[in-house]
Amino acid sequence: MDCDPPFLVTYNTLLQNSLGETRNEKTSMVVERSSCELPLIDFARLNPHCPEREECMKEIVEAARQWGFFQVVNHGISQELLESLQFELMKVFHRSFHAKTQENFLNLPAKSYRWGNPSAINLRQLSWSEAFHISFPDISKMEKHKSLRSKIEAFATTAAHLAETLGEILAQKLNIKSGYFLENCSSFVRLNRYPSCPFSSKVFGMIPHSDSSFLTILYQDQVGGLQLLKDGKWVDVKPNPQAVIVNIGDIFQALSNGVYKSIKHRVVAADKVERFSVAYFYCPSDDAVIQSNGIPLVYRKFTFREYKQQTEKDVKETGDKVGLSRFLS
């Protein structure tokens, strides 16, 4: 399709090399497909009049400690909005690759559109996907694309509210002062498309990673492919059309002195169908100071700017972001 990024051409050498290796059965990726039931949190129980409110808050904290991943229903993002957002995503991603790479496409900064992994030195580092990264303030710049803009805006606004509520509940248990996130946050949305991939047994849709956020709110379509690392095994996160997925990011792991878990996850590529997802990253602002008050202290104090600079450097030099282990105290 002329909307697809030029994966085949750009990664021709990597792909050719690996075809040779497949015959020796060295590099074929064995994808385990066991699935797990993530904790399911019903946000309706957080209503101030609900007798189960305290219990629900406990479940959120336990899910963040033990899983780092959970699903939320009654999250306030309507089914209708999720469906129309998916429709808008299809329309925009199905524009030609050439159009998507143009300066000012959607009136967004040029670096908003990204695909693959320019520094991949082997297939394991290559993500067979494309994405738009849109900062919260940039959403309003898309004024000529009313329909797409209004759907992204509605999703991001409700996801922000959800993230703030979850942030406050999780922070309370750590004695982080109320309002910490409001003072220190800067967020963005990522629209993801995973084109069908003829090398799905060798290439990831998105390579294994943890998110650098406080927390992330994700909506995936019904195709499936998201997996998380649970007790050393990759397990499928089965799509649930009613739910959004919440995962703890690296920065909340650091703030919580390792109590809440930022779990590695990845997307397995599909060979026949395309897949879409939308993520809202609840992130610190660049100057936010990340410091836990836990004893003994697991991570040293750092700013989010330092964290981003270090991970960008590591990705460039090694293909892997390394992450929090660089910030041990």
Ligand SMILES: O=C(O)CCC(=O)C(=O)O
């Ligand atoms: O598409 C998905 O299911 C996961 C996306 C993701 O992990 C990310 O955008 O960081």
Ligand SMILES: [Fe+2]
């Ligand atoms: Fe992620």
